[in-house]
Amino acid sequence: MHILFLSDNFPPEVNAPASRTFEHCRLWVLEGHRVTVITCTPNFPRGKVFEGYRNRLWQSEEMDGIRVIRVWSYITRNEGFARRILDYLSFMMMATLASLFVRRVDVIIGTSPQFFTAVAAWVTSAFKRRPWVFELRDLWPESIRAVSAMRASRLLDWLEKFELFLYRRADAIICVTRAFRENxxxxxxxxxxxxxxxxxxxxxxxxxxxxxxxLAVELGLQDQFVVGYIGTHGMAHGLETLVDAASLLAGRADGKDVSLLMLGDGAERERLIxxxxxxxxxxxxxxxxxxxxxxxxxLLDATIIHLKPDPLFATVIPSKLFECMAMGIPVLHAVPGESARIVEEAEAGEILPGGDPDALADAIVRLQMDPDRRARLSANGQKGVRKFDREELGRTMLAHLCLLAERDVRR
Structure with a gap:
């Protein structure tokens, strides 16, 4: 089977969509299938082309047996609604054109967060008369409202109608959370x-x-209780809460040996600094x-997972949750809903309210003072994450793709 995968994020970018797409595609190649990925020049989240690449109309490479076609797109930082829309639209058009030159495709996948990539997959499906899959990673454009980028807009209303049109036109939809399915x-x-x-x-x-x-010596974190946030510093994450908690700990006698490590880039990073x-x-x-x-x-003795306290974010599962569980790092989890249930069922951390620096500071100190509890949470996380093995999940998705290709009546 030949799988054509459209994604505007792909390694060497390191965000969640890039990692998921690459790891699944690598597995599918090992399982004996052909995979072609159409993506753009790596630039996320700084909006700067990675070293060794140029923003050309077309460039091709091979990564772990995956054919990777990179197309030109309008590049901007991950901020500003209008510029991001231009970014999305340019990739949609160029990915659609590039797809027409990929021969003998059996199934097409378009992945969100933004759905313009899914538009390219839908158009490509119509031209090639092959089934297409909408991989739903985010309820976009609803998430734009959640971060207050655009609260009320006729454009957003129209985009949501078009979103529903794409769901109806897709031959299959693969969601990353059960809450998305219920939605x-x-x-x-x-x-x-x-x-x-x-x-x-x-x-x-x-x-x-x-x-x-x-590395601890290099960063000056030796002999410290290190709490970390690793991931995108974006509008949705509400990371000023973490800075406020660090400020509270700096003024407390029981917080003097605590350091907060913030690793990542994003639209909010400079403001947070x-x-x-x-x-x-x-x-x-x-x-x-x-x-x-x-x-x-x-380096982390505990990790923080945090999103703004908005009802929409109760539907998401931050992918970093599984990585820190696998590493055996206790989780201070300030996201309600499905992801909180995973933490609770695994007994891998503590659930906190979002946007509450006092609660976060208190939870950090409690964890620091209780090494036995940290050891239990660590062991529980490593055990609980086994059901979220990316390799097994990739095989599950592959089975859905094979079934879809086999029953395609347009051949």
Whole structure:
């Protein structure tokens, strides 16, 4: 089977869509299938082309047996609604054109967060007369309202109608959370074509290991209780709460040995650095490569997962949850809903309210003072994450794709 996968994020980018797409496609190649990925020049989230690449009309490479076609797109930082729409639209058009030159395709996938990639998959499906799958990673454009980027807009209303049109036109929809499936069913989408394949972790890469002593010394984190946030510093994450908690801990006698490590890039990073000012117990580190990120995970005594307190975010499962569970890192989890239930069922951490720096600071100190509890949470996380093995989840998704291709009546 030849799978054509459209995604505007792909390695060497290190965000969740890039990692999921790459790890699934790599597995499918190992299972004997052909995979072609159409993506853009790597630039997320800084909006700067990665070293070794140029933003050309067309460039091709091979990564672990995957044919990767990179097309030109309008590149901008992950901020500003109008510029991001131009980014999305340019990739949609160029990916559609590039898809027409990929021969003998059996099934087409378009992945969100934004659905313009799914538009390209739908158009490509119409031209090639092959089934297409909408991989639903985010309820976009609803998430734009949730971060207050555009609260009320006729454009958003129109985009939501078009979103529903795409769900109805897709031959299959693969959601990353059960809450997304329930949302679609409530909006009239046929249950029979909706499947759930959650995010997970590469358990070969992410596993418990001793702290990287050399890195701890390099960062000045030796002899510290290190709490970390690793991931995108975006509008949805409400990370000023973490800075406020660090400020509270800096003024507490029982928080003097706590350091907060903030690793990642995003639209809010520079503002957060300015907001933190000269706080001595917070360290900002820019995004590192996928090969290096495990070293930074190893430094953490606890991790923080946080999103703004908005009802929409109760439907999401931050993918970093599975990585920190696999690493055996206790979770301070400030996201309600489906992801909180995973933490509770695994007994891998503590559930906190979002946007509450006092609750976060208190939880950090409690965890610091109780090494036995940390050990229990660590062991529980490593056990609980086994059901979210990325390799098994990739095989589940592959089975859905094979079934869809086999029953295609347009051949």
């Amino acid at each position: 679609l069913i409530a909006r009239g989408i046929d249950l029979a074509k909706i499947e759930v394949v959650t995010n997970g972790a590469d358990l070969r890469r992410f596993a418990s290991q001793p702290k990287d002593g050399a 300015h907001y933190a000012g000269d706080l001595p117990n917070i360290l900002f580190v820019p995004t590192v490569s996928k090969e290096q990120v495990v070293r930074y995970w190893s």
